[in-house]
Amino acid sequence: MESLTQTLIRDWSVLEGEVKPLLDEAREVLPKRIYEELVEKLKTVTERHGLSVEEARRIIRYVIDDYENSLVEPAEPVGTVAAQSIGEPGTQMTLRTFHYAGVREFNVTLGLPRFIELVDAKREPSTPIMYVYLDEEHRYDEEKAREVARRIEYTRIANVAREVDIELINFRIVVHLDPVMLEDKGVTVEQVKKILEKLKIGKVEQSPDDPYTLIIWLPMTGTISLVDMNKKRDKILNAKIKGIRKIKRVIIQAMTTPEGKTEYVLVTEGSNLKDVLAVPGVDPTRTITNNIHEIEEVLGIEAARAALIREMKNVLDEQGLDVDIRHLILVADMMTHTGRVRQIGRHGVSGEKPSVLARAAFEMTVQNLLDAAAQGEVDELLGVTESVIVGGIINLGTGMVELYMNPQQVALKRAEAGESGDGK
Amino acid sequence: MARSKQQKRKFNILEHELVPRHEIVPPDEAIRILRELGVKPEQLPWIRVTDPVVRAIGAKPGDIIRIYRKSPTAGEIVVYRYVVGY
Structure with a gap:
């Protein structure tokens, strides 16, 4: 009840001075964006309704606590959770397999086939498409956009x-x-x-x-x-x-910018990012393709990672499936971990696992075991799959915690207890 | 290096919206960061010397690169990659 009696402060700079130590703690702990949002909201509330010091403290405390509660805990099986979180909605996608949605006259692979393409890191998508944005000069005029389109179309x-x-x-x-x-x-x-x-x-x-x-x-x-x-x-x-090799067809599409202007964007059938970026009239900072390997080659692994996340999110959004983006980020991180885009499968993430048993459990059991035996491989039994196979405890959650006992310490404690004359 | 604006347009890939900011971490700072994270350099995610961004900023194998990624959940986050050969 004390907090209610405290005076309301309407000046943010005064209040900020009062809660400075706590705010500093928040800045340390919270990601930049959340911290900025917190300060921003505190400021508006203070100026509109007034806030007591006690209230402000509680709000900041609450935000910090809430953030810390939502962090992933050590030994949490994030990969398994991600697999399930993508897999379950994926089953709903299967019923609608091989659906093509027309972007005007185009056929675009969507849904499960497209998702499989992404996860398998296929060299070339079955329907390569580019979104070619235009520079300031050609962006707002259809005639000028057509001019660029003619330069690009093969x-x-x-x-x-x-x-x-x-x-x-x-x-x-x-x-x-x-x-x-x-x-x-x-x-x-x-x-x-x-x-x-x-x-x-x-x-x-x-x-x-x-x-x-x-x-x-x-x-x-x-x-x-x-x-x-x-x-x-x-x-x-x-x-x-x-024109440019591989660009089979170009269509001019009108899009509305956030500012309400009409912008013309070229959508192409076929993809050749490297050459299109060099064409005059093209805005090379925004032009993209749906071919992940091409992005990796031209713009680097980090761009490929970002593109992977974007493409996967688009597929799921398009199907009306709500998957938390963090699961997709994890998948993309795993795929780009070694500096190139690897597929999730035999020739990539799963096939390069260090454990023999984990690889054998995935695909080509006999061949994997045979090769491992021939090369004298050793399995450390650290992963989940191999632990389950041998009937051990998995290295996850409470299974990760190990208990160490120091017999000397125990003996010492006993001796102390004995001295105090307990005598049990 | 002076950027030549000539008729043959050479696009700087670092300006593409998909490419986050990369920078080479100086060696002494790299050691500090590795100690802080408690990892060996090869336990970081890798990036190849042949990667166009690595070439653009002129990093060499063994360098550690700091990347300021745009994150949909946290605004901006800092990650590191270890430059590996071939």
Whole structure:
């Protein structure tokens, strides 16, 4: 009741001075963000309603206690808890396996198949996708965004040609270009002509009656086989006009920024982070891909870790599953522990366990035991799996606590007790 | 090193939003940190010398790198990685 009689202080700087030692303790113990939030909230409450010193102390104390209570305790099986916390919601995902959700015209792997892809650290996702953000200049204008899109999209002659005919009798190959496609991809006939000339098949000429028809005159030397001609035709069709390898398609998507502005973002089918980052007009600080290995290669292991967490969270959120992000962080930490992205499985985290028995219990039992025997491996029996196999006590929770007895100390205590004349 | 802003744009990966701040820990401080954590350097998570960020900041095998990660639960946290070869 004493606290109620204490005077309310409305000036934060005064109150702050009063509770300084406790606040310092809070700063030591709490993470930066929680500490800042605590101070911020105390300040607003003080200024709005007033707070007594006693009340302020209690609040800070309570926050510290609550934080310490929520910490993981030593010997807590965080990995097992994470596995269960992801596995249980995962069973609900299985029923909806192989669902594809269309992002406009795209198919994106989602749900369980995507999650398996992430955890297996697959080299290439089954649907590689990039989100290419644009720089200040190109961000807000659709026309300018299209300009960048055209720079990125991989365009071959096949994309702009209606047909490519081989005229054996006339010793020439005729390329009919599609004006609509040329317009769409932002390519001129001149550009195509230059590229055809570079192929060094023959002299290139624009047809006099149709500007969209290009004629390649073949040199009149030797015999011309049909197989040879078809090879040349394929070469022409696959000739690159512009763009970035692997980027099959680009779609311009309008997004609303937090400030309420419309921003254009390019979504691409296919992924090539390294080359896209170098394209003018692209904002390289925000552009991302869903290929974790590519991120590891270009941006490093820490970026890969962050991307893994983000991707896993997205999959689960999309399925409406509420998994605490700390479990996902643990998974990502394990996967990136050795400085490269390892899968959770035979060729990664599980397969590199130091214990023979743990590995044998996971997969390929006989082979693992055989190899271990041949190499004379020793199992220290420190892990959970191997302890269970041999029927020992697991190194977790109360099983981790060991009791040591010092017989000398006990004898000493006994002797003291005997001296005091107890005589029991 | 002077950053050359030339026509061929070379993007500095350290500016990417996915890349947290990395810095090399000076040796004397590294010893203190290891003692505080009670671990040997190889018990820390690893990072390879071939890692693009390690190359960008010029760390060598045996160095310890301090990383300021953005954490969704704690705001910002500091972690360490041990630079290993190959």
